[in-house]
Amino acid sequence: MxxxxxxxxxxxxxxxxxxxxxxxxxxxxxxxxxxxxxxxxxxxxxxxxxxxxxxxxxxxxxxxxxxxxxxxxxxSEGIAADEAAFELASAPAGLVRLAAPLTFGIKHLGPVLAEFMTMHPGIKIDLRLSDAFVDIVGEGIDIALRIAELPDSSLRARRLGAVSTHIVGAPGYFDRAGRPRHPADLAHHACFVYTNTATPELWRFRRAGGEEAAVRIDGPVRTDNGDAMLPALRAGLGVARLPGFLIDEDLAAGRLEAVLEEWSGGSAGLHLLTPPGALRPARVEALIEFLTDRLRRTCGDVHKDSTP
Missing domain, CATH: 1.10.10.10 (Winged helix-like DNA-binding domain superfamily/Winged helix DNA-binding domain)
Structure with missing residues (x-):
């Protein structure tokens, strides 16, 4: 042969x-x-x-x-095999390319990566923050964090936790426009559209007992970043569906109010993805295990399952 x-x-x-x-x-x-x-x-x-x-x-x-x-x-497997032979006798070292959503990366990765790099001074991190879809294989990414319902693929995926989502708006907006009692009511509200989903204008819901609902929404803001919606939300210009880690401080301060809390907005989760293949360099394995431990323990609202 x-x-x-x-x-x-x-x-x-x-x-x-x-x-x-x-x-x-x-x-x-x-x-x-x-x-x-x-x-x-x-x-x-x-x-x-x-x-x-x-x-x-x-x-x-x-x-x-x-x-x-x-x-x-x-x-990747050739590099991992070579490095495994050398790293058995030395600390993990080299570059790890890490991709993550923008706001989640700023809020949750920055602090823990500082800790990781202190623990592993020989490892360098190339951190790429974007809400856009990242081609992990094509762009040579070692680890990617995604908050989504994942389609079937050849990538290796590890679910770190469920991500709760909330329908939110300013109290003043709801005082003027009324508080929705059922997801169907959102069709009559100014709903902000997050465009990095398969069906941006279609929001699906489910609640205890199995009842499901779907509503087509529209409004004055379309964006691929949830953080960019916050000023307009606080100004009372409409309603958005956002993850808890993005709006928890606004909810606690009363700047935003959550409605339809008895309805689940989907099954999105925080996932850690790596390219296919069994072998990975020790530096990549070290970061995978570290992020798995820290993000499961420290991400607060990220851990709250959005399923009733």
């Missing part, structure tokens, strides 16, 4: 991650010619093009996109 061209697969994964032959060569410590020859060699063996090449841009073909995850797994 002829062995796969592991070097070419690993170089392909690096080109996908860095989106450039030159950047991949720099990252791997080889020449650009070596990278180019490896990609040509792999394309010849597979009898398909992996990239569309122009003088200005490098993009994956459909075949390349379909094979990128396999290549990333080969590279």
């Amino acid at each position: 002829k062995l796969p061209d592991f070097e070419a697969w690993a170089i392909f994964a690096s080109v996908v991650e860095h989106r450039s032959f030159s950047a991949a060569a720099d990252a791997l410590g080889v020449s650009k010619a070596t990278v180019s020859k490896a990609i040509t060699r792999l394309e010849g063996k597979l009898q398909t093009s992996l990239f569309h090449r122009t003088s200005r841009r490098l993009t994956l073909t459909d075949s390349g996109r379909g094979l990128a995850e396999h290549a990333q797994r080969i590279l």
Whole structure:
């Protein structure tokens, strides 16, 4: 049996991650010619093009996109195997790429990452905060935190806790517009739309006993970040559905009021995701175990299950 061209697969994964032959060569410590020859060699063996090449841009073909995850797994497991041999006799070290939602990352990751880096001075963190969907494999992310109901995928997922969501608005807004008694009443309210969901304008609810409801909403604000809604909410301009960790201080201070609390807004949870594959560098394993422990213990409202 002829062995796969592991070097070419690993170089392909690096080109996908860095989106450039030159950047991949720099990252791997080889020449650009070596990278180019490896990609040509792999394309010849597979009898398909992996990239569309122009003088200005490098993009994956459909075949390349379909094979990128396999290549990333080969590279990641090769690196993990090499590092495992060395890290048995030394402390974990190196770079970990971590992605998380913007507001959650600022509020909950900052403090615990400082503690982690004090414990592991040899580990560096590349923290990427965004509410947008992150292509973990394509962007070379080691660990991603997501607050969502996850679709089926080949990613490895660990659920850290349920995330409660609340329908909230300023007391003054409800005094003027009325307090909804049933989710269907929201169709007549100014509801802010959070766009980073599969169905932004459709809110689904469930309550004890199994009764379900769905309502189409609309309003004056559309945004991909919940934190950006808060000033308009406090000003009494409408209603939003937001996670507890984002609005707990406003609720406690009376700036916002929660309604329809007997209804659950869904089954979103806090998940820790990693690329497919069994082997991971010790530095990644160390951060995974640390975040699992700290976020389960310290995230407060994140742990409150939103299921009645």
